[in-house]
Structure formats: structure tokens, C-alpha cells
Amino acid sequence: MQGIIIKAISGFYYVKTLDNNIIECKAKGAFRNEGISPLVGDRVEFDFKDDDLHGILKDVLTRKNSLYRPPVANVDKVFIVSAHSKPSPNTLIIDTVISICEYNNIKPIIVFNKSDLGDFDELTDIYTMAGYKVIVTSVTNGDGIKEIEKELDSGISVFTGNSGVGKSSILNSIIPELQLKTGEISEKLGRGKHTTRHAQLYESGFGGCVADTPGFATVEVDKTDYSFKENLENLFIEFNDYLGKCRFAGCSHTGESGCAVCEAVNNGKIGVTRFESYKMIYNELKDIKKWQIKK
Numbered sequence: 098m099q100g101i102i103i104k105a106i107s108g109f110y111y112v113k114t115l116d117n118n119i120i121e122c123k124a125k126g127a128f129r130n131e132g133i134s135p136l137v138g139d140r141v142e143f144d145f146k147d148d149d150l151h152g153i154l155k156d157v158l159t160r161k162n163s164l165y166r167p168p169v170a171n172v173d174k175v176f177i178v179s180a181h182s183k184p185s186p187n188t189l190i191i192d193t194v195i196s197i198c199e200y201n202n203i204k205p206i207i208v209f210n211k212s213d214l215g216d217f218d219e220l221t222d223i224y225t226m227a228g229y230k231v232i233v234t235s236v237t238n239g240d241g242i243k244e245i246e247k248e249l250d251s252g253i254s255v256f257t258g259n260s261g262v263g264k265s266s267i268l269n270s271i272i273p274e275l276q277l278k279t280g281e282i283s284e285k286l287g288r289g290k291h292t293t294r295h296a297q298l299y300e301s302g303f304g305g306c307v308a309d310t311p312g313f314a315t316v317e318v319d320k321t322d323y324s325f326k327e328n329l330e331n332l333f334i335e336f337n338d339y340l341g342k343c344r345f346a347g348c349s350h351t352g353e354s355g356c357a358v359c360e361a362v363n364n365g366k367i368g369v370t371r372f373e374s375y376k377m378i379y380n381e382l383k384d385i386k387k388w389q390i391k392k
């Protein structure tokens with residue numbers, strides 16, 4: 098039997114079959130020894146056990162990609178959601194998630210929610226200039242929700258972003274039957290209260306599937322992946338036009354003289370916050386050596 102994992106909680110995997118049944122599965126014991134950890138989005142093979150509602154996972158089919166946070170496999174699109182305020186947008190987090198998407202061949206879509214609280218003109222310009230699709234939404238007045246629906250026509254999409262930005266609220270307005278729990282904002286701290294506790298995949302109703310996921314406050318690139326470090330300049334896609342045009346071969350684009358990327362930043366062709374994020378990530382990775390890591 099085959100199916101797709103739609104939810105994974107404390108050792109139980111909920112597998113949706115082609116005929117839309119949900120089978121509660123446990124993993125085969127050997128998975129642990131083989132280092133296989135099944136994820137939401139994984140296509141799996143299983144055998145029924147005891148009855149036609151329970152099973153044992155026996156194989157995870159080859160993944161096209163997998164994310165560590167949120168933990169989802171075979172992802173086609175990531176909606177990176179920020180809110181106008183409570184919590185406020187953080188460009189380093191947005192840019193870090195974008196770089197992880199680019200590395201995994203996932204299409205990032207930038208969502209600015211709670212537009213009823215104020216505008217996003219500056220941020221929209223930054224990401225449009227970088228070459229990304231930006232959707233400005235408000236669950237309160239319905240702005241932008243149709244645009245998100247259009248993007249949910251195929252494949253697996255994932256909603257990610259800080260706690261309280263409105264991921265579950267947006268999904269509720271697209272798929273009202275879900276009635277996902279949404280959270281109050283802590284007035285004192287100006288942020289969400291981690292209302293969504295696990296990643297779960299739903300039918301979007303427009304052809305594709307979409308996962309709601311728990312919010313996070315920080316995100317990091319994989320510091321054990323040397324090839325991420327080597328590719329970083331390519332993961333900021335708007336640098337592309339300038340790569341190979343710096344005065345020195347091996348330029349790190351962090352301030353060298355004759356750097357074509359830095360010049361583009363000075364000329365307003367590359368966004369300053371994007372460049373700042375690049376330098377932050379570069380500095381986090383710069384000291385890792387090839388021999389120290391596995392990939």
C-alpha cells in the first residue's frame with residue numbers, strides 16, 4: 098500500500114491513501130538503525146496491521162527535498178509569512194528561509210499579512226526588486242487571499258513564519274472547514290503564543306496540498322553542509338548578474354574593492370537589507386572547513 102504522510106506526532110504517522118483513507122502507522126524498527134526519519138510530505142509504503150485503520154511503514158520513497166524547519170519533505174513552494182506588526186518583520190529570517198528554499202529548488206513566495214494594520218511598500222519593493230513574488234494579505238478584510246489560492250493549484254506548499262503572523266488564520270480563510278486553532282497575541286511581548294503545535298498537510302481545494310506549521314522565532318542554515326556555503330552567492334538570486342565581474346577571483350562580496358556585487362548595492366540595484374543578510378549568513382559560515390563536515 099502507498100500513501101503520503103499528512104501528520105507525524107510522537108512516533109505515529111498518519112498516512113493518507115489514494116482512496117482518501119487515513120491510516121495510523123508506526124515506523125518499522127529498522128528505520129532507526131538506518132537513520133530514516135519519516136516526515137510530513139513523504140510518500141511511503143506500508144502494510145496493514147491488525148485492521149484496516151492501522152499499519153507499519155516499511156519504506157520512505159526517494160525525496161526530492163526536505164526541510165529541517167518546518168520538517169516537511171517534497172516541498173514545491175514555501176509561503177514565507179510575516180506580519181505588519183506583532184510580530185514585526187525580520188528581513189534576516191526572511192532571507193535565510195529564501196536561501197534555504199533556493200538551495201532546495203523550492204519556490205519561495207513572500208507573504209506580508211495584516212495589511213489592515215499598515216502598508217508594506219518598502220518591504221514589497223525589496224523583494225519584488227530581488228525577483229520574488231510578493232503577496233500582501235489581510236485576513237480581516239480578505240485582501241490578497243485569492244492570490245494565495247491561485248498558487249495552491251498543485252504540488253506541496255508550506256506556510257512558514259514566526260508565531261502569530263497569521264499562518265493558520267490565512268489557511269482558515271482559504272479552507273474554512275479546517276477551523277484551525279488561531280492564537281491571541283501576547284500584548285506584553287508583541288508576539289504569538291505558538292498555537293500551532295505540529296505540521297499538518299491539507300488538501301487546498303484548488304488542486305494542491307498545503308501544510309500549516311508551528312511558528313518559530315529563529316532559523317539557521319545548516320552549518321554542516323559545505324556545499325551550502327560554497328553556493329551561498331548563488332542563493333541570493335539577484336547577485337547573479339554581477340557574479341564573475343568582481344576585480345578579484347574568489348571575491349566574497351562582503352566589501353572588497355572592485356566587488357561588482359557591492360557596487361550594485363551602492364547603485365541601488367541590490368537591496369541593502371538583502372546584502373546585510375548575505376553578509377550575516379556568510380560570516381556564520383565562513384570558518385567552516387571542508388574537512389570538518391559531512392556533506
Ligand SMILES: Nc1nc2c(ncn2[C@@H]2O[C@H](COP(=O)(O)OP(=O)(O)OP(=O)(O)O)[C@@H](O)[C@H]2O)c(=O)[nH]1
Nearest residue numbers: 211236260261263264265266279280291292293312
Ligand atoms: N489585524 C489582523 N490580525 C490578524 C490577521 N491575520 C491573523 N491575525 C491575528 O493574529 C493572531 C495570530 O494568528 P494565527 O493564525 O494563530 O498565527 P500563526 O502564524 O498561525 O501562529 P502560530 O500557530 O503560533 O505559529 C490571531 O489573533 C489572528 O486573529 C490579519 O490579517 N489582520
Ligand SMILES: [Mg+2]
Nearest residue numbers: 264265292293
Ligand atoms: Mg498557527
Ligand SMILES: [Zn+2]
Nearest residue numbers: 343348350356
Ligand atoms: Zn564581489
